[in-house]
Amino acid sequence: MGLLSSAQGLVFLALSLLVLAMCVVALVDAARRPPAAFTAAGKRTKNFWLAVLGVATAIAFIGVGNAGFLFFAVIAAVAAGVYLADVKPAIAPYSGRGGNGGSRGGW
Numbered sequence: 001m002g003l004l005s006s007a008q009g010l011v012f013l014a015l016s017l018l019v020l021a022m023c024v025v026a027l028v029d030a031a032r033r034p035p036a037a038f039t040a041a042g043k044r045t046k047n048f049w050l051a052v053l054g055v056a057t058a059i060a061f062i063g064v065g066n067a068g069f070l071f072f073a074v075i076a077a078v079a080a081g082v083y084l085a086d087v088k089p090a091i092a093p094y095s096g097r098g099g100n101g102g103s104r105g106g107w
Helices: 002-032 035-040 046-062 067-094
Strands: none
Touching: 002 046, 002 067, 035 046, 035 067, 046 067
């Protein structure tokens, strides 16, 4: 039984760290985008997303290895997932960056 609980603990820790990493990536990306990109894409404001992702990151940090925060970790993962899957692609054309670094050469 000890090995099983240890393996489950390691899996839970890995998933907790994955949620934390996803939240940090989303927060850093949102912080680097210009505020006008959010409104131009028809999404909420930059401050809204920074607040949501900041809270999600804090919850994910507190929840690393803490099974009592599992429900909140899921909510944090959903918040970061919505940003990364919906908001980030929508604001990318308005961000003044080169996009995903695709083919820009003169091929």
